[in-house]
Amino acid sequence: MRGPVRIGNFSGYLGDRFTAIDEVMAGDPVDVLMGDYLAEVTLAALSGRDGRRGYVSYFLDQIRPHLAAIAERGMKVVTNAGGFDPAGLADALLKAAAEEGADVRVAYVEGDDVLSRLPEYERAGHLMENLDSGEPLSAWGLEPLAANAYLGGWGIARALAEGADIVVCGRVTDASLTAGPAAWWHDWAFDDWNALAGAVTAGHVIECGPHATGGNFSGFTTIPHLLVPGFPIAEIAADGSSVITKHARDGGAVTVDTITAQLVYEIQGPRYLNPDVTVHLDTVELAATGPDRVEIRGATGSPPPPTTKVAVFALLGYEIVNTIFVTAPEVTAKIDLLRAQIGRDLPAGVELSFTRIGTAADDPQTQWDATVALRVMATAAEREPLARFGLARRLSSLYLQSIPGFFHDGASQLTGTPKPRIDYWPALLPLTAVDHRTFFEGQTYEISPPEQSETAPQPVHPEPVGALSPEDVRNLPLGTVAYARSGDKGGNSNVGIWAPDERVWPWLRLALSTVELRRLVPEIKELEVIRHEFPHLRAVHFVLRGLLGTGGSANLRVDQVGKAVGEYLRAKHVPIPVRLLSEQGSVDVTD
Template sequence: MREMLTGGELDVLTGDYLAELTMLILGRDRLKDPGAGYARTFLRQLEECLGLAHERSVKIVTNAGGLNPAGLADAVRQLADRLGIPVRVAHVEGDDLKDRHPDSLAAHAYLGGFGIAECLKGGADVVVTGRVTDAALVTGPAAAHFGWRPTDHDRLAGAVVAGHVLECGTQATGGNYAFFDEGSHDVRRPGFPLAELHEDGSCVITKHPGSGGFVDVGTVTAQLLYETGGARYAGPDVTARLDTVRLTKDGPDRVRIEGVRGEAPPPTLKVGLNRLGGFRNEVVFVLTGLGIEAKAELVKGQLAEALGKVAEARWELVRTDRPDADTEETASALLRLVVRDPRQEAVGRVLSGAAIELALASYPGFHVLAPPGKGSPYGVFEDVYVPYGAVDHVAVLHDGRRIPVAPPQDTLVLEDLTEPPAPAPLPDGPVRRAPLGLLAGARSGDKGGNANVGVWVRTDEEWRWLAHTLTVDRFRELLPETRDLAVSRHVLPNLRALNFVVEGILGAGVAAQHRFDPQAKALGEWLRSRHLDIPEALL
């Protein structure tokens, strides 16, 4: 926060503190303390930086209110009073639908940006929200500044795209970037991105002068593909058409985004439901040297009877060993056991009892990475949809006035677009077996139980090859974990990109820790490491 306030010009500072997992954590906090439920880290940052923001007339807009935006707004007022800084604090409410879903730990609708806009138009210096879309932190200030109306779909769509690029901070400035090791860019401490927004909805993505990392068409493309689905990117303010986005270099560390078209939002609001799914426990057995698979089968057989008493047990053998290794660690494989059950005592008893009691009676060299605990709760995430009328979207101004935010008058049912025509294929020529990542970048992430993998290339010739080569069947072939799951492919020619959505690969969402990489953050890097026949002309 300090870096953004002191590093260069800024009108509005946004902060995105919420993810699906965060809502579950805040829900558990609020069970212990009804006054909790917001991101306390925001208050710690603000204590250091509120004076700077006031001196520089920078507005602050954040969703750090989580489950309790009114509580955080009060806490900010108390902080400002203690520091002697005169600030006007407003908040947005109406997203909390737990009364409708009493079995959930948290149930929150994803609101749009017009509540934020009302707060800013009412004179707020700090605006705190609960669950809004990540992009709403940008559409709200933009609508307030430019006077946009809910029917200004193209302008709002441009702001949504800008907000999507900004929402994950340094992922737009070289963080987590597929080609981080190319060129002379220093990505050890990337600076944060900022968007210069224009009245027509276009923008330039850049960063403060002298900050680390870099901004180019690749880093912006990567973030545009992150955690998206089809070409229609739907939200409560507008549906942005990602297939209309045009990116051009606008100077050093500057990328212009323009041409974004918008459509009316869908007729329903997404609601994220978080509930406790039960308890989980795990233990990792270390298998060293010869007979790795036989050792694994022995311990599995020894635990079979005990594991019949828990609701779910999953084994995974990770072959980190190598033959004739010169260290014990590289001679060892890892056998991971995860158990789940509604009863904490059941998952604790199986691993702290049955598994550890084998220590002197199992495979040679028996040991585990760490002793198992009692078991910890895990969460389940799902999304449902409600009509706009189910939500009372209200802007609560700094003087206590309550401004209702009307739902959109125009809506449009979301439909998948027909896949655009593919470019002409490359002529036949010699090929070489090589990793996909020599040509293509990728970024992947989670949406509930689904994962997306966005793949892009940087030249028209590479795009002619990728569009024809990386079909759904080839994707499943390269990532065998997806073979039995529904996979859809979405084509974005302006970005030279394909976006794949894999349904159900993450089970009940990140909090359920269904697989080794529970948020699918590295699924794209696995894909890039896979080998296939690539034209030598491109290599």
């Protein structure tokens, strides 16, 4: 058996630190560089750019200076920066390598783009029912701009086995960017379910880059050198177990809690579905094995589902958004007048949405303590009426005829140009209906789906039984004793809440029932809520179905993809037993 493969991440999303590859190349040795650029909102943005589709061009700028060093060190690079044009990025990489005098061999993986095949699928009886509403795609009423099936990691593994140094993908699953190289390195079989499950778990942890080293972490005040948190490394062994670490020279930290945060991020429950394997996350255990080293063990796997997810995007309309400010007193009355004035003589087809952000202090110590923001969004199905409405002009005209103290941020211009609003349709297709191909130096390699598959529904976890024992309590923020992380899965927001101290776990699981969550978060009172427990992680996990509308690219929320839902929950005051506070000892609840 070969030793562990060291896979280092250098991108967690489109827009991540441009210097990441520079940093990783200057850091600790790795065998594989992995960069994740795609997400649902990323594909939506790419598809909505006036029909201009392509790859993530700045990846080419990032990696060009390092192509010669990558070849010299014998490193591999795997990325989904191919976007809608993996072949185009592969060709551009070969040209750049020739210009840099770097001897690298480039492969690309395709088959995820199924837009042209949608009519064929409908004729074959694949209705592509919406995963949330159950309606067939034909009922959408919108013209798809893009449709991408989620591919697994075996196309990547085949490219590396054939001798590729760089593998460019479109929409493979995020974790496949790690699982594919691990399967190649260890020469796993298609049915090495537990090993594959471990690699997918490690991939899920490092796919979001500095998320694993202290970024977006509830306990950020405990993380040293967080100014520029480094990028993570997964050391994946032949049995699929792994150790998550980071480059020693870089900031941030890898702890059990930073890894837990990522494990409960953007999941639908204990069954984590991948085209190559179904991961049973409720068997995963974590253990710190040294400074900045956390072992992930115990992941178990079973055959993947017979279907894979397809992300379909269409132009829903256009939007303009601006923010203005209202100063106390009489904030509500002032906002009412602004609503009426801004919405006066509203053109047909234009709709307005107002979101009040913040609360003015009763006795403000500064002007800003007395100020709340008012976000104004105008939407329309067509660009022309929205442009004619002139939201920026309307807002600018209110200075002498509206509320006392009306202003917007004078250092920024009000926006008047409509931008596309992209709707999202999540569906399923049989794996057998999706072509998965690897292209390398004139050869095409067909990647067959796994011979075994099985449907793995999420387990049903009963609500906690038993009342909390009467004892001395203090009403304090939930975040006093718990961490959380939240994110998006289409129109659903997920949030995982866990106890960093094992002594808090019995109380937390009893306290966080679905009924209590609805009490704490009134915004979800009409929504379906799904609750699961992860005892090994000391976590309670909720899926809030429909909180994000039909998806981050189309909903009108300010927190578009639910990133702050977890922190909002941690800010809620709950009765916490005093004994837990004394046992916590060092917790600072003063804020």
